[in-house]
Amino acid sequence: MAISKEEFQLIRKFLHDQSGILVNEGKEYLVENRLTVLLVQNGCENFFDLHEKLKKDAGPLRNKVIDAMTTNETLWFRDASFATAVTETVVPHLVAKAATQTVRIWSAACSTGQEPYSIAMLLHEAVEKMGAKAPGLAKFKILGTDISPSAIVIAKTARYSQLAISRGMKPDFLERYFTKNGMVHEVKPEIRSLVEYKQFNLKDDFSQHGQFDFVMCRNVLIYFSEELKKDIYQKIHRGLAKDGWMAIGASESPRGYTDAFEQVIVKGAALFRPKRV
Numbered sequence: 676m677a678i679s680k681e682e683f684q685l686i687r688k689f690l691h692d693q694s695g696i697l698v699n700e701g702k703e704y705l706v707e708n709r710l711t712v713l714l715v716q717n718g719c720e721n722f723f724d725l726h727e728k729l730k731k732d733a734g735p736l737r738n739k740v741i742d743a744m745t746t747n748e749t750l751w752f753r754d755a756s757f758a759t760a761v762t763e764t765v766v767p768h769l770v771a772k773a774a775t776q777t778v779r780i781w782s783a784a785c786s787t788g789q790e791p792y793s794i795a796m797l798l799h800e801a802v803e804k805m806g807a808k809a810p811g812l813a814k815f816k817i818l819g820t821d822i823s824p825s826a827i828v829i830a831k832t833a834r835y836s837q838l839a840i841s842r843g844m845k846p847d848f849l850e851r852y853f854t855k856n857g858m859v860h861e862v863k864p865e866i867r868s869l870v871e872y873k874q875f876n877l878k879d880d881f882s883q884h885g886q887f888d889f890v891m892c893r894n895v896l897i898y899f900s901e902e903l904k905k906d907i908y909q910k911i912h913r914g915l916a917k918d919g920w921m922a923i924g925a926s927e928s929p930r931g932y933t934d935a936f937e938q939v940i941v942k943g944a945a946l947f948r949p950k951r952v
């Protein structure tokens with residue numbers, strides 16, 4: 676279904692207001708490709724109709740539109756240098772902290788769960804290697820959130836196809852942390868039990884989640900306006916322990932939005948810590 680310039684602006688504004696996602700000018704084709712099926716399924720004649728329905732919708736249609744317009748692309752242990760930096764720097768810090776307190780980790784745009792389960796596996800491995808002196812795994816609480824309801828359902832289900840597994844899963848971790856069920860690989864309960872999932876919009880107030888020791892907000896800020904990026908960096912900073920760590924995508928940087936973080940380069944990957952004041 677072709678979209679007119681006016682319809683494009685209405686849908687574009689709706690998406691930005693609801694999710695912060697900025698569909699760039701000239702990307703009419705993206706809206707056409709991703710929303711035409713929904714438009715037809717909802718008995719709409721055109722994108723004006725869809726927009727009218729969205730205005731009156733209490734949530735279900737809005738969720739479907741957001742689901743269709745979000746890019747849920749993700750990988751296990753995304754970016755090799757980042758995974759090494761986390762394994763060698765953040766994980767030992769979190770494990771040491773767990774000796775005296777509960778450690779909280781947030782994957783703030785977790786898509787279909789690969790990011791939170793990856794960190795859960797790294798923590799599990801580190802704890803296992805420590806043997807008798809290790810803190811109990813119950814000391815680690817990982818929260819995975821995403822705006823996309825269907826991504827959260829997949830993450831909770833913790834079942835992945837061979838194609839999804841082939842995108843970054845290490846053979847030894849596949850062997851240790853998954854059960855094969857026909858064509859499907861299921862994350863074992865010992866890893867699943869470390870992670871809780873919720874639908875959450877990064878535009879909203881973060882204070883409900885409390886304080887974290889490690890926040891991953893990776894490969895999502897690129898979709899947002901300058902103003903929203905700034906707001907999200909500030910909200911992460913407020914929710915981060917003084918000795919906490921923040922991770923963002925390899926192409927993302929807080930520079931120009933806030934000077935509240937110091938960058939630490941570990942094995943070629945940039946990690947961030949709140950600046951001491």
Ligand SMILES: C[S@@+](CC[C@H](N)C(=O)[O-])C[C@H]1O[C@@H](n2cnc3c(N)ncnc32)[C@H](O)[C@@H]1O
Nearest residue numbers: 694745747749784786822823876877893894895
């Ligand atoms: C490209 S994926 C990145 C997934 C993972 N962090 C990674 O780096 O592999 C971006 C995710 O951000 C989510 N997202 C987009 N807008 C959001 C918002 N306003 N609040 C929360 N999540 C959002 C999308 O649904 C999608 O799952």
